[in-house]
Amino acid sequence: MVQTALEKQSGSGKGTALSGNEAIALAIRQVNPDVVAAYPITPQTDIVQYVAQFVADGQVDAEFLGVESEHSAMSACIGACAAGARTVTATSSQGLAYMWETLHIASGMRLPIVMAVVNRALSSPLNIHCDHSDSMGARDTGWIQIYSSNVQEAYDNFIQAIKVAEDPEVMLPVMVCMDGFLVSHSLENLQIIPDEEISSFLISTRDQSGLLFQPVTFGAMDLQDYYFEHRRQIIAAMETAKGVLLRTGKSFKDLTGRAYGLLSGYRIDDAEIAVVVIGSLSGSVQVVIDELRSEGIKAGMVNLRVFRPFPVREVASALSRCRAVAVLDRSDSLSTGGGPLFIDVRSALYAGPESRGAERPVIVNYVYGLGGRLVSLDDIRRVFEELKRVVSSGHTTRLINYLGVRE
Amino acid sequence: MYDETGNKPGWQSLPRGGVIKRPGSASAYETGEWRLEKPVYNTEHCIQCFLCWVYCPDSAIDVRDGKVIGVDYYHCKGCGICVQECPRTGRALDMVPEGDNK
Secondary structure, eight states: OHHHHHHHTTTTOSEEEEOHHHHHHHHHHHTOOSEEEEOOOTTTHHHHHHHHHHHHTTSSOOEEEEOSSHHHHHHHHHHHHHHTOOEEEEEOHHHHHHTHHHHHHHHHTTOOOEEEEEEOOOSSSOOOSOOSHHHHTTTTSSOEEEEESSHHHHHHHHHHHHHHHHOTTTOOOEEEEEETTTTTTOOEEEEOOOHHHHHHHTOOOOOSOSTTTSOOBOSOOOOTTTHHHHHHHHHHHHHHHHHHHHHHHHHHHHHHSOOOOSEEEESOTTOSEEEEEOSTHHHHHHHHHHHHHHTTOOEEEEEESEEESOOHHHHHHHHTTOSEEEEEESSOOSSSSOOHHHHHHHHHTTOSGGGTTOOOOEEEEEEEOGGGOOOOHHHHHHHHHHHHHHHHHSSOSOSEEEETOOO | OOOTTSSOOOTTTSOGGGOBOSTTGGGGSOGGGGOSEEEEEOTTTOOOOOHHHHHOTTOOEEEETTEEEEEOTTTOOOOOHHHHHOTTBTTTEEEEETTOOO
């Protein structure tokens, strides 16, 4: 049935109802990878299934490696990408955790692997539903992280990720994240880009640094005298990636009319109170903001698309005129210092000389949705109610809050 | 790896991602400086059985014209396996403290 829907899409340019996983599988076919090495795990399983089907049916000229684990999946991707192949994969949760050491190897060797991450909670307790614990746990692995709010964004982000990763000034791996089940299994009307337009958008700019083009050594020992310099190169590439992400977003808009930046604001320009979110919750937040605006309350939202590299200046600038800000985290750092998004957003507000002496918004953290706990519009309204109270009183009663947990 | 001014290159001029573009660079690395003890070779007692050459994990037994001629101290880490395997231990090959010029 699903296969039928995927087949129907070919070249029409019209919207087609696809799930997030189907959209990613379609994107994988369209970016025409040389190698896909992947291992199935809920809720990413459909992606691997469809891609394997595409390869079996000859719809994509890729080598599909059905490996025995995620550690092997990423290891195979590393080998293929080092050879010079366009290499993609997908995983979730424990699978991403199992890839941990190889994630660092991929970025350290500067291999432009693109991986769809279908966000799911981490064990224990065992849970298959959405939160961001998996990818947030990999936030400092040297991978670029792009988050998607809906099916269209997941599809568009995956295609752009190839171009960003392979840019000679970047050459870093990219995770394209979407919320497990909430996006991966939700049907949306997807605007599909014709194959030939994607081909010309993604004409490889990758230099011939792969092993197939020159005999070099990858992954050699690198001790006290050189390791630091090579890590410094990754930081520089991350900094460069911000501009490349913006440039790629611009050329993608020229192609499709859909605009992508490092973050998007919703009614943020004149907002007095605002929330910062990542992922699918942004849709519900927009509904609440529209309601609040009709009541005359100046509410707004920043939806972060790119979490790594972290857009420090852009976040600080977007929130600079707010009086109170709530950061909504779909995971917790378990450090007692708040969620990972909160920690970075608060840090950004202290960044750079321009923030010195400036009046910063009062900031609070709400951890929500762990293990797929649903968030209602009322939950979001409660956050904005608290922000209103913060503005009138000038301070918070509690810095870190847990939205929707039973006491 | 030094540049023309005799300094090690900075991050902006090193090849990306720790890639080594010149083949065989491991032979330029002086692992011999890790050594605490060294094997000393005595050609008079050597029966040319080649067991040291076979067992050396660092290919640090020097051979010329089909004969063992000594130890490559630039690469020998001083593990002592050659001395252990030598049928004439203590005579053809003997382990001595580094710096002892016996």
